[in-house]
Structures are given as structure tokens and as C-alpha cells.
Amino acid sequence: MKIKLTAEQFSELIHGGVGYEIDGFKVEEDGDWVSEGKYEHKVSIIKKDGKYFSIGDSRSGDYYTEYYYTSEEDEVFEIDEVEKKEIVSYKWVNVK
Numbered sequence: 001m002k003i004k005l006t007a008e009q010f011s012e013l014i015h016g017g018v019g020y021e022i023d024g025f026k027v028e029e030d031g032d033w034v035s036e037g038k039y040e041h042k043v044s045i046i047k048k049d050g051k052y053f054s055i056g057d058s059r060s061g062d063y064y065t066e067y068y069y070t071s072e073e074d075e076v077f078e079i080d081e082v083e084k085k086e087i088v089s090y091k092w093v094n095v096k
Contacts, residue, residue, distance in 0.1 A: 002078050002080055003048070003053060003078070003081075004076055004079075005025075007074060007076070010055065010057075010077045013044065014042065014057045014071065017030050024048050026047050027045075027046055030044050031044050039059070041056060043056040044056070053080065053081055054080060055077070057069055058070045
């Protein structure tokens, strides 16, 4: 399932923090900005009508001047429904 967000809704949700609500949407998980050199990105999970959706943004710039967000370029955002799944992974460790 896909839903659409306006630029205003998207901006409010991506910057709102856990618990922030607007127009029936609520931020459930607020991701951290992850640096990849010149760019940073962030993914957050929002909820509406019992369904969960993933929203993400990226930015360039820096703390001392200002950031430029890629989301500022769009007017409407189409986002996908997501679900939380348990993932089992294996790791090699030293034997004692």
C-alpha cells in the first residue's frame, strides 16, 4: 500500500521526533542522521490507521552554515507501507 504526503506533512514528520503527530500521522521511530561524507541520510517510521510507513530524507551542508534537504525539491511524496520483521544473523567470534 502506498500513501501520499504533502511537502508540509513530510517536513513536519521527518523533523518532528518520536510521538509527533500531524493529520492522523504519528512518528513511531525517529532515525538518526547517518553521515556518508558530503551527504547524510535519515529514515523514520510513521503510523497512520494502524499501518506503518517509512519516510527518508538526505541532506548536504554542515552544522556551521546550513543544510540543504533533498525533500525541499518535491511537493508530493509517495511512501510505501512497511512491516517490522525479526532478522536472525550470525557472526564469527573467537573461541575461548
